[in-house]
Amino acid sequence: xxxxxxxxxxxxxxxxxxxxxxxxxxxxxxxxxxxxxxxxxxxxxxxxxxxxxxxxxxxxxxxxxxxxxxxxxxxxxxxxxxxxxxxxxxxxxxxxxxxxxxxxxxxxxxxxxxxxxxxxxxxxxxxxxxxxxxxxxxxxxxxxxxxxxxxxxxxxxxxxxxxxxxxxxxxxxxxxxxxxxxxxxxxxxxxxxxxxxxxxxxxxxxx
DNA sequence: CTTGAGATGTTCT
DNA sequence: GAACATCTCAAGA
Numbered sequence: 001x002x003x004x005x006x007x008x009x010x011x012x013x014x015x016x017x018x019x020x021x022x023x024x025x026x027x028x029x030x031x032x033x034x035x036x037x038x039x040x041x042x043x044x045x046x047x048x049x050x051x052x053x054x055x056x057x058x059x060x061x062x063x064x065x066x067x068x069x070x071x072x073x074x075x076x077x078x079x080x081x082x083x084x085x086x087x088x089x090x091x092x093x094x095x096x097x098x099x100x101x102x103x104x105x106x107x108x109x110x111x112x113x114x115x116x117x118x119x120x121x122x123x124x125x126x127x128x129x130x131x132x133x134x135x136x137x138x139x140x141x142x143x144x145x146x147x148x149x150x151x152x153x154x155x156x157x158x159x160x161x162x163x164x165x166x167x168x169x170x171x172x173x174x175x176x177x178x179x180x181x182x183x184x185x186x187x188x189x190x191x192x193x194x195x196x197x198x199x200x201x202x203x204x205x206x207x
Numbered sequence: 208c209t210t211g212a213g214a215t216g217t218t219c220t
Numbered sequence: 221g222a223a224c225a226t227c228t229c230a231a232g233a
Contacts, residue, residue: 044225053225061218080226081215087225100225119228130226175225198208 003028005153011072015090015097019045020186022088024163026155027104029136034112036136038104038126039157042187042194044173046087048096053179056096066144067096074145074152076138083130084139088147088154102129102174102185105193128195163188171200 055064104126
């Protein structure tokens with residue numbers, strides 16, 4: 001099995017290319033409690049230079065400095081005062097862009113994830129950016145983690161059949177009030193682990 | 208399946 | 221003060 005972290009060069013791909021390519025990859029998380037993993041089924045791209053919904057669009061903020069850093073690191077922030085969101089930083093240092101990981105289909109360590117989310121249905125453990133971070137025990141304390149390290153990393157998914165490009169769909173993004181026209185959400189069609197309203201999840205068939 | 212209200216703390220106007 | 225890359229719960233179709 002090839003469970004080693006994807007190399008730094010992987011994260012130098014353009015943000016929109018990476019947002020799509022991350023679908024079907026496996027996300028791993030190691031803490032003192034053990035290792036958990038899941039297959040990425042839903043992402044969103046945020047590119048500050050041209051995207052009014054992106055952090056750092058108006059001006060750089062302290063919260064989102066990590067987005068200016070090197071690609072292949074985690075940008076994690078607190079949202080709505082209660083939940084966390086995990087992003088993969090993209091683009092060369094000095095540029096601000098990232099891919100929000102919105103949902104995973106849990107694979108390894110499902111018991112540990114369930115223990116972290118007491119009243120949650122097993123089906124919903126990785127469904128949504130806030131729930132995903134809770135299942136993976138990610139907080140702002142983990143902001144900036146190197147995704148080629150051994151606490152949080154990505155790998156190929158050798159036990160999964162190659163993702164059929166026809167199963168990749170796009171839509172507008174969720175939970176924003178600006179940049180509503182940009183089709184920068186990517187997800188796997190007909191996947192129960194994908195978040196968002198069913199209506200949006202029909203998506204656009206563009207491979 | 209859907210809708211709507213409330214929780215909660217940092218960032219922005 | 222208002223907005224915010226969210227979620228839970230309750231109630232209705």
